[in-house]
Amino acid sequence: xxxxxxxxxxxxxxxxxxxxxxxxxxxxxxxxxxxxxxxxxxxxxxxxxxxxxxxxxxxxxxxxxxxxxxxxxxxxxxxxxxxxxxxxxxxxxxxxxxxxxxxxxxxxxxxxxxxxxxxxxxx
Numbered sequence: 001x002x003x004x005x006x007x008x009x010x011x012x013x014x015x016x017x018x019x020x021x022x023x024x025x026x027x028x029x030x031x032x033x034x035x036x037x038x039x040x041x042x043x044x045x046x047x048x049x050x051x052x053x054x055x056x057x058x059x060x061x062x063x064x065x066x067x068x069x070x071x072x073x074x075x076x077x078x079x080x081x082x083x084x085x086x087x088x089x090x091x092x093x094x095x096x097x098x099x100x101x102x103x104x105x106x107x108x109x110x111x112x113x114x115x116x117x118x119x120x121x122x123x
Contacts, residue, residue: 003084003105004105005107006107042060042063043110045057046063047110050111051077075114076113078113078114079110079111080109080110081108081111082098082108083108084096084099084100084107086104093105
């Protein structure tokens with residue numbers, strides 16, 4: 001059984017048959033739209049700006065103010081951080097490898113800011 005994630009649940013709510021074909025049988029591949037490509041490019045530009053300090057392309061300048069506020073937050077910036085847990089026999093959630101065969105949930109946090117000094121994390 002596939003692990004669940006926010007995107008999997010959203011896809012299933014949208015159309016269970018589509019979920020089955022894309023995520024279970026994997027017998028079809030969803031074509032990428034212009035909007036999907038724009039979103040992926042914007043997301044990558046934001047990630048590289050936060051993680052690497054790479055300048056934003058001019059067409060994404062409208063998000064720079066918000067990204068600067070995130071960069072100013074104290075702490076280590078972890079971009080595209082993979083998170084996964086498995087459910088143990090005694091009902092506890094335990095961190096595991098992202099592709100563990102017994103993974104129960106997996107997700108990717110766009111940005112985690114770790115403030116180790118104050119033992120805080122912002123997601």
